[in-house]
Amino acid sequence: MAQVKICGLREQAHVAVALDAGARYLGFVFFPKSPRAVSAVQAAELASQVPAGIARVGLFVDPDDALLQTVLNEAPLDLIQLHGDESPQRVAEVKSRFGLPVMKAVGIATPEDMSALTDYGLVADMLLVDAKPAGDAILPGGNGLAFDWRLLAGRHWLKPWMLAGGLTPGNVAEAVRLTKAPCVDVSSGVESARGQKDAGLIRDFIAAAEG
Numbered sequence: 001m002a003q004v005k006i007c008g009l010r011e012q013a014h015v016a017v018a019l020d021a022g023a024r025y026l027g028f029v030f031f032p033k034s035p036r037a038v039s040a041v042q043a044a045e046l047a048s049q050v051p052a053g054i055a056r057v058g059l060f061v062d063p064d065d066a067l068l069q070t071v072l073n074e075a076p077l078d079l080i081q082l083h084g085d086e087s088p089q090r091v092a093e094v095k096s097r098f099g100l101p102v103m104k105a106v107g108i109a110t111p112e113d114m115s116a117l118t119d120y121g122l123v124a125d126m127l128l129v130d131a132k133p134a135g136d137a138i139l140p141g142g143n144g145l146a147f148d149w150r151l152l153a154g155r156h157w158l159k160p161w162m163l164a165g166g167l168t169p170g171n172v173a174e175a176v177r178l179t180k181a182p183c184v185d186v187s188s189g190v191e192s193a194r195g196q197k198d199a200g201l202i203r204d205f206i207a208a209a210e211g
């Protein structure tokens with residue numbers, strides 16, 4: 001049984017469905033190139049119906065301090081997700097400057113990518129282990145792309161972590177079984193079209209992840 005983060009929410013109805021179905025983390029994307037992007041004001045509205053104990057996650061890609069401050073002034077966030085090329089030093093800086101826990105996304109494609117999990121595990125509060133995007137990808141995440149989950153089998157984790165990348169209602173149970181992930185993150189796998197969340201798929205995914 002794994003906890004669930006639903007990422008890329010843009011509509012109140014889908015926030016309500018995710019909460020009702022048992023999601024523990026809700027992700028809001030602050031990356032203008034994304035079809036899932038929301039403004040700080042939109043995120044504040046979406047976050048307003050989220051009860052205590054459910055983490056509101058702000059997803060940023062190589063944000064500068066001004067963007068982080070602008071969003072945080074408007075929208076109450078519980079966790080900052082850094083999904084770009086932020087260095088370990090930048091992760092530490094964001095943590096101390098904004099006083100919020102930071103989850104760093106690490107892209108995995110081959111065994112050579114695994115060392116980054118150790119490097120970022122030393123500074124981040126949480127890791128999001130995602131598929132490394134193709135070289136020509138417009139988005140650094142949210143591409144519905146999976147990686148070889150066997151790379152994670154038997155790994156000893158020093159920090160809390162989530163599994164992401166190409167998860168769907170149909171494969172999430174197998175992914176959790178292989179990796180022992182305590183938490184799973186999904187965006188494309190609960191969409192009927194790119195950027196369009198689907199209530200039925202959200203419910204199916206959470207039910208499958210919870211086993």
Ligand SMILES: O=C(O)c1ccccc1NCC(=O)[C@H](O)[C@H](O)COP(=O)(O)O
Pocket residue numbers: 007008029031034035036037059061083128130139140141142143144145164165166167185186187188189
């Ligand atoms: O979702 C986006 O549009 C996005 C844009 C920029 C950086 C990351 C983005 N999404 C990350 C995620 O939604 C998930 O954390 C993860 O990558 C899994 O996505 P998916 O494979 O689509 O389930």
